Amino acid sequence: MRPARLSLRSRIFAYMILLILVASILIALVSIYQYSEQSNDYHEKRLERKEDQVRSNVNYVINKETTYVISEENLRLIFKDAIYKIADIHNVDFNLYDLSGTLINTSDTSIASNEVEVPTCLPVDVLNKINTLVDKHYVEEIKTEKGEFQSSYTIITDAKSKPLGILNLQYERDDSFSNNELKEFLLRLGYAYIVMLLVAIVFAYFISRYITRSLKSIGEKLDQTRFNQRNEKIIVEDAGEEIFNLISAYNGMIDELEESAVKLAMSEREQAWREMAKQVAHEIKNPLTPMRLSVQSFQRKFDPKDPKILQKVDEYSKTLIQQIDTMSSIASAFSNFAKMPAQQNEMLNVVEITRLAMDIFNEDYITVYFEREEIIVKFDRTQLIRVITNLVKNAIQAIANDRAPLIDVRVFERDGNAIITVEDNGIGISKENTPKIFEPKFTTKTSGMGLGLGMVKNIVETYNGSITFTSEEHKGTTFTVTIPKN
Structure with a gap:
């Protein structure tokens, strides 16, 4: 079975809501990305500031305070006590390595700190990167179960720019504040978009209804278009x-x-x-x-x-x-x-006109029954008599010679309509002749032109009435004329 297709109005409504949802998701993703970038920039700049401060103090100790001969071998002695003082001043732990990558000293009292393990010897790839970079500075990202850390490596030199060792700064990335800010922002954004979504649903409903109103009007007119009647043109104001x-x-x-x-x-x-x-x-x-x-x-x-x-x-x-x-x-x-019935629109009593029309028939086998003595309709007197006499004549001519004739004429009122029925026990109408019975030149009789029933149908329909029949071969036919009372 072919699946049901959504209407244009439903599709416009769905697409507008989908657009709002996609826009909401994209803005949320952009916001998360923006917060992440801001956090990275913040930690990078903070690490740079810490490095600059620690490096300045280290250079000051090397060039101003120490009494030892400035050399790679004396680096341990130079920072034996100064390393703790510098770490306390800047609230950051750092390590000193010689140029071969061996740990010389650390501000952390334990080799294995509570946060990140301090290697006693730097890996070869770290040393290669430090030595190959132009600024002799390298930052390594470290992820542990307790969080994310940044470990920066910088070569320290004496006053003559001679390399003395490697300064290793351990910096913990604390994103808790940034994450809380992001959660609060997304929560506020979510509330705002819920309100926007509700407004968008109402807006989309009316917009889709407005857009498809003209199309709906066109569709209704197309459904009503008929070849055999006068069709109205479509007039829509403010159409696109x-x-x-x-x-x-x-x-x-x-x-x-x-x-x-x-x-x-x-x-x-x-x-x-x-x-x-x-x-x-x-x-x-x-x-x-x-x-x-x-x-x-x-x-x-x-x-x-x-x-x-x-x-x-x-x-x-x-x-x-x-x-x-x-x-x-x-x-x-x-x-x-050929003569079209003139619409005189007289107020007639169908019972009285039927009696008048039946006065020309003296056959004993014709019975007439009236449910009421007065049923008023708007019709032409002459044309109504013509309708009744034609139906009765047809009934008489339909009687077979092998049976006792019987014709029953009834006049009554149903559902605001005057009803006239003419029933006979004649030969009936065959199924193949049923569609042709009201055709102007069709007849089953050996004489005549077959214009009677066509004329009757023409007269009745001129006054907004209808004529129908039921028939059974070899048993009889009943013609029913329905005339509206107003």
Whole structure:
């Protein structure tokens, strides 16, 4: 099964919320990165300051205070006591190594401190990096279970810049303050973004609704667009360029559709009248043939001295009159169908008009039933009589010769509508003929043009009514006319 697709409004809403969430995450990540960089910069500068201060004191001791000969061998003696004094002044532990990397002295009283172990001999890679760097300065990052440390190595020299040893400064990175500040900042940022997210949800809801309002209007109009009816154009104020172009295209399509519908209707009407003309010509030709034969026969056999001449003239006249009546019936049926019912909009009592229409039928097998004595509708008197008489005539003609005829006419009111039913026990309507029953020229009878039911349907629908039927072959048919009361 194909998964349900989100509407454009839902997608706009989701994308706007997703944009807010992504922006929140990016700002949080940038904030964490910025705090981390600030912390690194702070520790680097602090370490540099500590190194500068310790190195200044070490140089002062070497060049000003000591009474020993300044050499690598006397470095232990020079800083035997001074190393502790310097460490106390600057509150930092540091170590002194000779140029070969061997530990000479340390300000820490224990070789293994509580924080980071002081190596008695520097690794070869550390010595190589110190000696190869231009400024003879190298910083090493150390991570232990108790925290992060920075160990800096700097070569100390005498007044003549002769290398004497290596100064190793141990600096602990304490990020607790920075981390607390970061947590507080992220917490405040989180609260702010929760509020922003709620505001964004409301804002996105109304914005998506506003954006898709025009599209929804267009969609509704497209759903209502029908080829066989007049369609309204779309008018939307303050529409964007894209929506305006879409609306213009739709309105242009409606104009073209109406033009096509008019052309098609004209074509269908022309085709219908052509077919009707053919049918009328065919029906008229049928009686003309026997009329012509009768006249020709009369010409050949006419004898004024014939004793039966008056009888023969009477027979010829009856034949001609019969065929003329047939042609007159055809012409009347065609005229009635072609004439559109005039909407007089009279307030009529359906019961009274039905009684009037049924007065021309004297058959005993026709029964009429009225639920009430007065059901008022807005209709034309002549057209309503035409509807009823046509339905009853069709019912009479549908009766089979092998059964006792029975026709039941009923008039009643249901759901604010006047209902007229005409039920017969005739031959019924076959399934294949059911779709064609209201077509203007369709008929199952051996005579007539099949215009009656088409005319009835035309009249009823002109007054916003409807006509339906139910039928069962060889058992009968019921036609139901529904006329709104207002």
